[in-house]
Amino acid sequence: MDECGPNPRRSMLTWLVGGSQVLGLVAVVLTGVWMGRYRGGFAWDGSAQEFNLHPLCMVLGLVFLQGDAILVYRVFRNESKKSVKLLHGTIHLLALIVSIVGIAAVFDFHRASQIPDMYSLHSWCGLATLVLFCAQWVLGLMFFLFPVASAWLRAVYLPLHVFCGVVLLVMAIGSCLLGMTEKLLFSIRTTYSTLPPEGVLANSLGVVLVCFGILLTFIITNEEYRRPPNPEELALSVHFKTLTEGAASPTP
Ligand code: HEM
Secondary structure, eight states: OOSSSOOHHHHHHHHHHHHHHHHHHHHHHHHHHIIIIISOOOOSSSSHHHHTHHHHHHIIIIIIIHHHHHHHHHHOSSSOHHHHHHHHHHHHHHHHHHHHHHHHHHHHHHHHTTOOSSOSHHHHHHHHHHHHHHHHHHHHIIIIISOOSOHHHHHHHHHHHHHHHHHHHHHHHHHHHHHHHHHHHHHHTTTGGGOOHHHHHHHHHHHHHHHHHHHHHHHHHOGGGSOOOOHHHHHHHHHHHHHHHHHHSOOO
């Protein structure tokens, strides 16, 4: 039994998950302080303050909330699969809404200030991340929450869904780092090399985001922290094995 008595693996997971939450929250707070204290705060009026919502929403939605949505399968290991799936889908939906607000803010700011759209590497990588994130959410909903696909197709799609989840987190953090560098060059190009407080804060935010990504990838890819399969999943994997091996073996 996984959860009977003190379990060193389980308590290690608790520490790792706790650490990831601290890093994620620090990232959101640092982004808020950067945009709030150094870049003039927030508004929704087409001004630079509207742009400031963009980094905050992207770090909160596509990094912190997306990371937490993935973690629920490692944290709630003994709750029913259905409730965990629902929580996973709901946190992802929240992440999607917050990210769409963040993207709307930057497009609206560009429109109001007559700045061209989609010219930078950051905007290309960022939009690709968001499009892939939407596709992953819709497919996840269709395959797992309201399963329209056969058990066989779901079993084939699951590893791809997990792989894309990790890729998306890496792409989101990579896009943030590109966007942050661009923002620093736009706003403090002439003083950045003298390590002003704003530069130090933004660099620290970048390091925190990278650490968050590394810690989450470690937790997600570590076999020991996987949810133990329940009878329904075991039956599905036996069914899948029978189907694939049956198809491979010659007919008698
Ligand atoms: C995963 C997170 C992010 C995504 C998906 C994303 C996506 C985008 C997209 C699609 C644009 C283009 C908007 C347009 O052309 O009108 C953009 C612009 C911009 N973003 Fe982000 N962004 C993210 C995070 C960040 C962060 C954390 C910063 C840090 C300050 C940032 C800074 C910028 C800047 C300065 C622009 C305007 C210049 C440009 O178009 O490249 N972004 N972002």
